Each structure stands twice: as structure tokens, then as C-alpha cells.
Amino acid sequence: MAEVTLEDLDHVGPATAQKLRESGYNSVEAIAVASPTDLSLSADIGESAASKIINSARRSANIGGFETGDLVMERRKQVGKLSTGCSEFDEMMEGGIDTQSITELYGEFGSGKTQIAHQLAVNVQLPNEQGGLNGSVIFIDTENTFRPERIKQMVQGASEHHNIDYDPEEFLKNIHVARAYNSNHQILLMDSAMELAEESKNWEQPVRLLIVDSLTAHFRAEYIGRGTLADRQQKLNKHLHALQRFSDLYNAVIIVTNQVMSKPDAFFGDPTKPIGGHIIGHTATFRMYLRKSKGDKRIVRLVDSPNLPDGESIISVTPLGLTNP
Known part of the structure; x- marks a missing residue:
């Protein structure tokens, strides 16, 4: 996941990415496991936009969906x-x-x-x-x-x-x-x-x-x-x-x-x-x-x-x- 940057996520421009990094959200994985409320306050954006950013990060980091037991075992x-x-x-x-x-x-x-x-x-x-x-x-x-x-x-x-x-x-x-x-x-x-x-x-x-x-x-x-x-x-x-x-x-x-x-x-x-x-x-x-x-x-x-x-x-x-x- 190293090649995916914050700017690659949907609804994230350079200014928002900068605010997120300043708040400690340095990676796509960190955003993927954040709550919309925390992200909203950190980046000074609405909760709706924060939810969209989190969903985009989850897709990129492959976090948050259902997976089968054998994949959990592998992890x-x-x-x-x-x-x-x-x-x-x-x-x-x-x-x-x-x-x-x-x-x-x-x-x-x-x-x-x-x-x-x-x-x-x-x-x-x-x-x-x-x-x-x-x-x-x-x-x-x-x-x-x-x-x-x-x-x-x-x-x-x-x-x-x-x-x-x-x-x-x-x-x-x-x-x-x-x-x-x-x-x-x-x-x-x-x-x-x-x-x-x-x-x-x-x-x-x-x-x-x-x-x-x-x-x-x-x-x-x-x-x-x-x-x-x-x-x-x-x-x-x-x-x-x-x-x-x-x-x-x-x-x-x-x-x-x-x-x-x-x-x-x-x-x-x-x-x-x-x-x-x-x-x-x-x-x-x-x-x-x-x-x-x-x-x-x-x-x-x-x-x-x-x-x-x-x-x-x-x-x-x-x-x-x-x-x-």
C-alpha cells in the first residue's frame, strides 16, 4: 500500500491532505480505521465528506469489508x-x-x-x-x-x-x-x-x-x-x-x-x-x-x-x- 498517498483518495485535495498529516493521519491505513467524527474535526471538513474519505481509504487499504475465515487465518x-x-x-x-x-x-x-x-x-x-x-x-x-x-x-x-x-x-x-x-x-x-x-x-x-x-x-x-x-x-x-x-x-x-x-x-x-x-x-x-x-x-x-x-x-x-x- 506504500504507493497510495492521501492525495490519491477521493475528496482529498492538497490542503485537506496537509491538514490530515498535521493531525497525525500520515497513511491511508490510519484514515481507513478512523472515525468520521475524529476525521471531520481534524481536517475541518463535514462528517459526510469525512465518511467518503474513510470509505475511499478502506477500499484502497482493503480494510473494513467482510472476508472469509481462511483469509483471516492467513493474516x-x-x-x-x-x-x-x-x-x-x-x-x-x-x-x-x-x-x-x-x-x-x-x-x-x-x-x-x-x-x-x-x-x-x-x-x-x-x-x-x-x-x-x-x-x-x-x-x-x-x-x-x-x-x-x-x-x-x-x-x-x-x-x-x-x-x-x-x-x-x-x-x-x-x-x-x-x-x-x-x-x-x-x-x-x-x-x-x-x-x-x-x-x-x-x-x-x-x-x-x-x-x-x-x-x-x-x-x-x-x-x-x-x-x-x-x-x-x-x-x-x-x-x-x-x-x-x-x-x-x-x-x-x-x-x-x-x-x-x-x-x-x-x-x-x-x-x-x-x-x-x-x-x-x-x-x-x-x-x-x-x-x-x-x-x-x-x-x-x-x-x-x-x-x-x-x-x-x-x-x-x-x-x-x-x-x-
Whole structure:
């Protein structure tokens, strides 16, 4: 689809194309999966014209029509697997974390969510034969959790594991970090992420992993009380759909971490549940619950998946990264 430009679409002239690009719609595929309302506001055109542009983009990008199951199966073959570096964890996920999907990691403070995110930011840069995707990373940091020092330690661990002398500085250059200062800024950063991923198509290591750590922290802090719940959920829903769109367009892994809240009325089982309610529950493709165990061990439980059975695996969080216990 590279040869089809925005100007090739019906009802798009040079001025409209310029406005669309300025709003982050840099490709035909990005327009094909946009909503008429968003496009209308971005390009300052009527919703009717926006719908026509979207339909033209869908025809050009071959998106949005019905297709038979065998074609879906063929497209599913493009889904990549990103290794966690822990054999039991990878086995539970049938080879690793999927591209074209959102994987949610939730658990209490210190349960290992950010550690897994950092480890995947290293692993995604490895070649395919070492469980990576030969790609670069976008890290949206909402709680000031990104630590370059930790990346260096994990690169050292990868060097020892694969017996190859990797350069930590090169790994850090392939991680693009943005600090989100509030929920609006967090949502806006997705536009910048789209632009960066589009630009990265020409790089040696295009963007194949996007991390949001944590997805819900700002929403939880800013929307307090039941009266704000509807607004919060609506914004969270829009944000999650932007993440899903990103994963589909760039065949990328999306990792979001999530906080938990306690359920004091729970008499049986674990008295914690993830923030965000049904919106995240329905949008995340894979949901994993992390909890502490003895010493450096963490238990990862696959709670929800469209095609895998529920399961548990144990990992160790060591100074050199995630390892088998």
C-alpha cells in the first residue's frame, strides 16, 4: 500500500491532505480505521465528506469489508511472538506475547509489572531467532517508572544468556520514552506515537512494541467519585481503541500495566481487582495477574485470553532481568 498517498483518495485535495498529516493521519491505513467524527474535526471538513474519505481509504487499504475465515487465518500467520525470556511464561502464551493485540499486566505495587515491561523493551530488539522482533520501542511513562539503568542491566543479562556482547547504548537508542503528565497528554501522545511508528517503517528496526506504564494512574487520580465515572470510562475507551489501532497498523505488541484496588467485601479468593472496569476487560486481548511469591519469584496468571486456557507460570526477577526460577 506504500504507493497510495492521501492525495490519491477521493475528496482529498492538497490542503485537506496537509491538514490530515498535521493531525497525525500520515497513511491511508490510519484514515481507513478512523472515525468520521475524529476525521471531520481534524481536517475541518463535514462528517459526510469525512465518511467518503474513510470509505475511499478502506477500499484502497482493503480494510473494513467482510472476508472469509481462511483469509483471516492467513493474516493471523503474520502475528509475531515476543519472548519474555522465561520458558514457562512463553509456554503459557504458546511461544510468547502476540503482536496485533493488547496485553494487560495488573497487580499490586512490586509485583513485577514494570520489570516485565523493561525486559520486553530489551527482548523486542533481539533478532527473531533469539525470541525478539528486531524492532524498536515506544514507552509512554505516566508514573516516572522508566529506568535506563535497569535496561543496561537487562542487556548485560541478555549478553550473558545468548553469549553475544550487546551494546547497552544501542538498546537505549531504540527506546523512545515520553513522560505523560496527565490523562489528556497521555491520549495526545498516541498521535506522536503513530507519527513515530510511521516514520520508523524506513528504519532498520521499526517500532514493534508500545508500552504504557501505567495505563490507569492519571485517570484514577483525575476522575474521583462516581459522578465522573462515565467521562473517565469514555476517555479510557477511546485511548484503548487508539492502542488497538496502533497494534493492527504496525503489527506491534501493546503492553499496558494496570493498578489494582482492594475489595474489602471479598470473603474468598484474592481481595484485589484491576482498575478500569469492563472497558479494559473487554478491550485487552490478554489479561495477566501478577503477584509476589517468595524471594525474587513472581506468579503470572493468565486470567483472560481469546484462544488460550487459563494458566499460571512462575518467573524470577533478578538483577540481570527476568529468568526461569
